[in-house]
Amino acid sequence: MTLQDKLKQYQQEGKALLATNFYNFETLKSVLVAASQMKTPVILQLTRSSIEYMGLKEAVALGRAGLSDYGIEGWIHLDHGDSTDLVKACLDAGFDSVMIDASEKNIEENIRISAEVVRLAASYGANVEAELGYVAKLGQQQAGGFTTAEEASMFVEQTGVNALAIAIGSAHGFYKSTPKLDIERLKEIRRATDVALVLHGSSGIPHDIVKDAIRNGIVKVNLATEIKDTFMRALKNALLNSDEIDLRKVFPRAVTPVVELLIEKYRVVNLIP
Numbered sequence: 001m002t003l004q005d006k007l008k009q010y011q012q013e014g015k016a017l018l019a020t021n022f023y024n025f026e027t028l029k030s031v032l033v034a035a036s037q038m039k040t041p042v043i044l045q046l047t048r049s050s051i052e053y054m055g056l057k058e059a060v061a062l063g064r065a066g067l068s069d070y071g072i073e074g075w076i077h078l079d080h081g082d083s084t085d086l087v088k089a090c091l092d093a094g095f096d097s098v099m100i101d102a103s104e105k106n107i108e109e110n111i112r113i114s115a116e117v118v119r120l121a122a123s124y125g126a127n128v129e130a131e132l133g134y135v136a137k138l139g140q141q142q143a144g145g146f147t148t149a150e151e152a153s154m155f156v157e158q159t160g161v162n163a164l165a166i167a168i169g170s171a172h173g174f175y176k177s178t179p180k181l182d183i184e185r186l187k188e189i190r191r192a193t194d195v196a197l198v199l200h201g202s203s204g205i206p207h208d209i210v211k212d213a214i215r216n217g218i219v220k221v222n223l224a225t226e227i228k229d230t231f232m233r234a235l236k237n238a239l240l241n242s243d244e245i246d247l248r249k250v251f252p253r254a255v256t257p258v259v260e261l262l263i264e265k266y267r268v269v270n271l272i273p
Helices: 003-013 025-038 048-054 056-070 084-092 107-122 149-159 183-192 207-215 225-240 247-269
Strands: 017-021 042-046 074-081 097-100 127-132 163-166 196-199 218-223
Touching (some): 003 074, 003 196, 097 107, 149 183, 207 247
Parallel strands (some): 042 074, 074 097, 097 127, 163 196
16 A cells, blocks of 8 residues: 555544654664554654664564565655755655655745646656744744645645644644644644644653643654654663674664554553553
8 A cells, every 4th residue: 555545544544654764773673663552554754864874774674574575555755855866866766755845935835846746756656745933943942934725725736735733833843842733733634624634843842741732633743853853862871881782682672662662652542541
């Protein structure tokens, strides 16, 4: 099944897919182990920086092999693609889905670039996600830029994207105070378009708020910061409390806490009490 079809299926069922970034073998293994235990499909996400770190072909091969080894339905997705060149390279490498993020440009330019990527991805049969409005990046403050229903409807109609990341109060990275999502705005956007709606910046958002967002239209939930943070904290603790020099014995100790985190998150997106 294509990711486009799976998103539509989950939209109809009132659930969401968890989209998890991975950064190395251990974080990928954590995602796969948790998904296998929960018997849930996965979206494996890679950013430009992760691709540059691991290598494009190597990262795709690692992800594909993992999905096959664990017998999990899953897709490989480019997260926050910042150029059509990167998008094309990922599509050529076999990505199932790409995100083009032109949200910091004016809406006319965002529409032009996103529509160009939709046309490019069509020959690959790939899913395309874009971002409308402004979801604050790590270290930035959210200062307006929320998505409106009218703009969302126009954007989807003029670009033909399959999925749309919207700005309703979330932010990338950790929060200094408890975030509040604008659920009424989400409801308005959902009524205005049937595109798959995406929540970026879920790390640190209370689970009941995430569930409320899913019940009101969110069908893809991105998770990245908490994965990195949990892995690094566990790894640092393992290194501080051991004289072991064999990384093959140390790194696995950081996997278990990430698996536990992800099982909890999979329960949330599937609305399991």
